[in-house]
Amino acid sequence: MLVVGFDTATPAVSVALHDGERVVAQASAADGRRHGELLMPMIAQVLAEAGASRADLTAVAVGVGPGPYTGLRVGVVTARVLGAVLGIPVHGVCSLDVIAADAPRGREFLVATDARRKEVYWARVRRGRSAPGSPAVGSAASIPGAAGLAVAGRGGQLYPEAFGEVTGPAYPDARTLCALVAGSRDERAAVPLLGRGAALPAASRRQGARAAQAGHTAMSRGAQT
Numbered sequence: 001m002l003v004v005g006f007d008t009a010t011p012a013v014s015v016a017l018h019d020g021e022r023v024v025a026q027a028s029a030a031d032g033r034r035h036g037e038l039l040m041p042m043i044a045q046v047l048a049e050a051g052a053s054r055a056d057l058t059a060v061a062v063g064v065g066p067g068p069y070t071g072l073r074v075g076v077v078t079a080r081v082l083g084a085v086l087g088i089p090v091h092g093v094c095s096l097d098v099i100a101a102d103a104p105r106g107r108e109f110l111v112a113t114d115a116r117r118k119e120v121y122w123a124r125v126r127r128g129r130s131a132p133g134s135p136a137v138g139s140a141a142s143i144p145g146a147a148g149l150a151v152a153g154r155g156g157q158l159y160p161e162a163f164g165e166v167t168g169p170a171y172p173d174a175r176t177l178c179a180l181v182a183g184s185r186d187e188r189a190a191v192p193l194l195g196r197g198a199a200l201p202a203a204s205r206r207q208g209a210r211a212a213q214a215g216h217t218a219m220s221r222g223a224q225t
Contacts, residue, residue, distance in 0.1 A: 039078055
């Protein structure tokens with residue numbers, strides 16, 4: 001197994017390579033305006049560091065947001081192209097879930113990322129899983145019970161007055177994304193499959209949140225079967 005994973009749903013671009021047991025290479029950069037310039041060279045970088053080629057890849061993992069359309073599209077299109085060219089599966093994971101997997105556990109908390117225009121994409125996490133109705137988008141002040149809950153993600157750093165304790169991480173980490181897809185962490189191997197013919201995330205910020213929520217529903221149904 002050799003999984004390449006990347007997330008471009010936030011200002012950070014994160015890429016990693018996972019062999020089924022551990023992360024063998026990773027790269028990251030924070031430049032919200034250069035996703036398209038950075039992603040493919042970073043993929044080439046992690047492959048070179050691992051002494052591998054694209055032909056060695058067995059799967060692609062990609063963060064599917066929610067997030068601003070321009071950056072998110074870069075990652076999703078790249079994942080679909082790699083999957084089609086190499087004939088390998090492409091797995092999509094909600095970017096908020098990736099952040100949640102690296103946040104402190106054992107209690108209910110929130111994950112919030114920047115949706116721009118003074119709003120956040122957010123999810124409520126209980127027992128390591130996003131609660132029904134997540135993800136959603138709105139002002140930080142409009143999130144029910146936010147003042148009494150810890151928050152992970154950049155949204156908490158931007159609007160700390162709306163939340164309880166602000167924790168990390170700020171952005172999704174491709175190392176965690178790969179581990180989730182490889183099934184080596186939290187028994188969360190079942191993730192939504194992003195088919196080669198699937199529609200791209202909608203340009204609308206609210207449609208993007210609804211698309212990611214649909215992915216959550218698909219993942220929950222898959223876990224029950």
